[in-house]
Amino acid sequence: MEDPRPIPVVPDGSYRTACRACAHGSCGVIVHVRNGSVASIEGDPTDPVSHGYVCAKAIASAEMLRHPHRIRRPMIREGDSWREVPWEEAMDFVASRLLEIRDRYGPEAIAVATGTNRDFNQWIYGFASALGTPTVVNAANECYIPRVTLSRMLVGDLPVVDYEGNPGLVMVWGANPVESNPDEYVYSQLDGALRRGARLIVVDPRRTQLAARADIWLRIRPATDAALALGMAKVIVEEDLHDREFVERHSYCFDEFRAHLSGISHAWVEEVTRVARSDYARAAREYASVKPAALHWGVGVEQNVNAVYADYALLDLVALTGNLDVPGGNVMFDPPPVRPSDSLFPRLPAAQREKTPGREYRMAWEITRPPLYLIWNAMLTGRPYPVRAMLDFAANLLVTRPNSAKVQRALSSLDLLVVADFFMTPTARLAHVVLPAATWLEQDGIADYRKHHGYVSARRRLFRFGEARSDAEILLDLGRRMGLPGFKWTCVEEALDEALEPAGLRWREFLRLGRLRGSVRYRKYVERGFPTPSGRYEFSSGQLAEWGFQPLPAFREPPESPADPEVAREYPMILITGARRLPYMGSEGRQLEGLRRLHPYPEVEIHPDAAARIGVSDGDWVAIETRSGRIFQRARLNPWLDPQVASAEYGWWYPEIRGDASWRASNVNVLTDDSPPLDPLMGATNLRGLMCRIRRAEPGEIPRELLTGGVDGAGDPGI
Ligand SMILES: Nc1nc2c(c(=O)[nH]1)N[C@H]1C(S)=C(S)[C@@H](COP(=O)(O)OP(=O)(O)OC[C@H]3O[C@@H](n4cnc5c(=O)[nH]c(N)nc54)[C@H](O)[C@@H]3O)O[C@H]1N2
Ligand SMILES: Nc1nc2c(c(=O)[nH]1)N[C@H]1C(S)=C(S)[C@@H](COP(=O)(O)OP(=O)(O)OC[C@H]3O[C@@H](n4cnc5c(=O)[nH]c(N)nc54)[C@H](O)[C@@H]3O)O[C@H]1N2
Ligand code: SF4
Ligand SMILES: [Mo]
Numbered sequence: 041m042e043d044p045r046p047i048p049v050v051p052d053g054s055y056r057t058a059c060r061a062c063a064h065g066s067c068g069v070i071v072h073v074r075n076g077s078v079a080s081i082e083g084d085p086t087d088p089v090s091h092g093y094v095c096a097k098a099i100a101s102a103e104m105l106r107h108p109h110r111i112r113r114p115m116i117r118e119g120d121s122w123r124e125v126p127w128e129e130a131m132d133f134v135a136s137r138l139l140e141i142r143d144r145y146g147p148e149a150i151a152v153a154t155g156t157n158r159d160f161n162q163w164i165y166g167f168a169s170a171l172g173t174p175t176v177v178n179a180a181n182e183c184y185i186p187r188v189t190l191s192r193m194l195v196g197d198l199p200v201v202d203y204e205g206n207p208g209l210v211m212v213w214g215a216n217p218v219e220s221n222p223d224e225y226v227y228s229q230l231d232g233a234l235r236r237g238a239r240l241i242v243v244d245p246r247r248t249q250l251a252a253r254a255d256i257w258l259r260i261r262p263a264t265d266a267a268l269a270l271g272m273a274k275v276i277v278e279e280d281l282h283d284r285e286f287v288e289r290h291s292y293c294f295d296e297f298r299a300h301l302s303g304i305s306h307a308w309v310e311e312v313t314r315v316a317r318s319d320y321a322r323a324a325r326e327y328a329s330v331k332p333a334a335l336h337w338g339v340g341v342e343q344n345v346n347a348v349y350a351d352y353a354l355l356d357l358v359a360l361t362g363n364l365d366v367p368g369g370n371v372m373f374d375p376p377p378v379r380p381s382d383s384l385f386p387r388l389p390a391a392q393r394e395k396t397p398g399r400e401y402r403m404a405w406e407i408t409r410p411p412l413y414l415i416w417n418a419m420l421t422g423r424p425y426p427v428r429a430m431l432d433f434a435a436n437l438l439v440t441r442p443n444s445a446k447v448q449r450a451l452s453s454l455d456l457l458v459v460a461d462f463f464m465t466p467t468a469r470l471a472h473v474v475l476p477a478a479t480w481l482e483q484d485g486i487a488d489y490r491k492h493h494g495y496v497s498a499r500r501r502l503f504r505f506g507e508a509r510s511d512a513e514i515l516l517d518l519g520r521r522m523g524l525p526g527f528k529w530t531c532v533e534e535a536l537d538e539a540l541e542p543a544g545l546r547w548r549e550f551l552r553l554g555r556l557r558g559s560v561r562y563r564k565y566v567e568r569g570f571p572t573p574s575g576r577y578e579f580s581s582g583q584l585a586e587w588g589f590q591p592l593p594a595f596r597e598p599p600e601s602p603a604d605p606e607v608a609r610e611y612p613m614i615l616i617t618g619a620r621r622l623p624y625m626g627s628e629g630r631q632l633e634g635l636r637r638l639h640p641y642p643e644v645e646i647h648p649d650a651a652a653r654i655g656v657s658d659g660d661w662v663a664i665e666t667r668s669g670r671i672f673q674r675a676r677l678n679p680w681l682d683p684q685v686a687s688a689e690y691g692w693w694y695p696e697i698r699g700d701a702s703w704r705a706s707n708v709n710v711l712t713d714d715s716p717p718l719d720p721l722m723g724a725t726n727l728r729g730l731m732c733r734i735r736r737a738e739p740g741e742i743p744r745e746l747l748t749g750g751v752d753g754a755g756d757p758g759i
Contacts, residue, residue, distance in 0.1 A: 215338025
């Protein structure tokens, strides 16, 4: 095999840049380049967000950079094999096929897909708008976009914890920043606050490392966060602990909210959430009395059919206690002086926007993020319109989207699937064209461009690997070839210059400067008001009412519930899918020995009593079954869990296994469903709180490679 060594584009030295091995943290790092290769990657202690934090994924990036199984050249499928082709040929092929499909069926027949919020995403959304397609597949309905969209509607932007403002208490709700550093946050910030003496409340069905450190841990039943938040609001209002000044001067419909809370009983909250009233009342009192207090919430809250109302109830807690936009509370930070990412590209024409499927999921529809089942259906049935092609940049859809079997059917039905990735993922294996993407060490870009903490920083290209190109480079090339409006730049650097115009900087200057931040101002609502119909914080949303939705947050039982005896008889356990583990981002990293060694197999946490009932010991392989399918993971016994709750890992596929078992054997999305009922506003599916059964796995059922431990971290390229 030809030497895959990366080529440095800088002389030996130490370079400040922004990590992106997890698509989220953008931790400031210093990459030491010696003898033309990465000697080490260390945390940058001067970074104002990450403060020198660095994790195993960042360290493993050096292995990733030179991994022998990375895609090195564009490839076009020929029957069952792949032909490596020059970029020119690949781009011409893709552009001409896409134009044919556009001319025949309309631009909406071309889906564009991406995964989690990555720094290049404005290019893929810009490409979709310029092309004129509303058929956008991303993680909006599964991730934290319900929180972002609702926050924009009610308070202008996502209120992020102001760790620099020294919160006296942090309530971590459905988040686990020790293992996952979601958008806007890095664990070092929370750790710093706790070391400075902040109190800690954790709301999580699992006793995470953080929960073990907490003053109060509320072991909530999965998917009942809306009910618990309402219960806490009820305590605060009943005991007159709310911030009177905020409520009187800046809010609207408080009396309706109070009446709404009177309509629920504490007995109901206890029964639904399985948290004792005395415990959540204590948490509510602390959260309402310590000033300032911050709410650090995560997707544990959102990945279920109550997503938007759970977010609303949490936002109410922040507002009610006067912790909105105050130092050390939850702040809507002003953006840095860069052009908003969507202003760089043309807007989706109104007539095309109107075609977005799923208008009934109104909040998702407004932002052109239709629930995914509608797009898979369109591929499979041609209704409401045919979808015949998909460009997939950075999404391993077969593993990370609910109902994997259906995703496979839908993608396999396309006339053209183009995937840009680092490796031959199960999704890439279905493609007609695969394109080699550049990692964070191989590209110039503005880090955290689309985040909400007010910072951006510079990420610089240090290496080239094979013929890999950054996603921005690929999409710019494709857009130009197709003659799309707005794709005017001759190189990505010109677009970066344009993005930086408001700061009066060009890319090269920003690279030297390294970082920009918007001005930090608090209580901006005093001057600006809120972006609601009333101009105040609305405890009852005028916008939701106008759309015909229940205007105050409410809870409904998940579609599969332990409260339904018929379901519970067959599937007695409540399943969480996807609590994160530090070594892996989503479905990534299973090829990297440095990470796989840390965590070689997927684990499902179950209570020892539940394990004893099915004759399972710690480390045994078990079968997890739902109405949708069956997978295998290894049991990890955890005495702190509710004995009825199990927590399985997500993102698992085995690069070392050929064939469908690679993505079917342990992929938790074989168990999830994508069909209604969904969250009525955002179309979120139940990734937390579905019903399952767990039993001992029979040796014959499990792929041989897993039992013999024949997992070679380097894996099989799968080509
Ligand atoms: N059951 C269940 N499902 C879930 C979740 C869950 O908790 N449970 N979480 C959901 C959430 S919150 C999210 S955001 C999604 C995440 O879903 P995805 O974003 O699809 O997750 P990843 O596996 O991280 O990334 C997909 C692919 O992108 C490639 N990649 C990474 N960076 C780049 C890049 O810069 N360019 C290119 N071209 N490719 C790149 C990786 O190699 C990987 O194959 O999953 C969702 N699905
Ligand atoms: N290492 C690593 N880091 C990541 C990712 C990754 O895959 N790996 N993914 C990135 C992505 S896409 C995202 S969106 C963020 C997500 O990061 P976070 O928002 O922190 O979310 P998770 O880590 O998925 O889950 C947080 C906690 O929610 C708990 N939980 C599960 N169900 C419920 C529930 O119903 N209610 C409550 N209150 N809690 C519940 C879980 O037990 C878990 O401890 O992380 C990002 N960072
Ligand atoms: S949390 Fe993410 S950005 Fe930060 S060091 Fe780890 S992989 Fe890199
Ligand atoms: Mo996410």
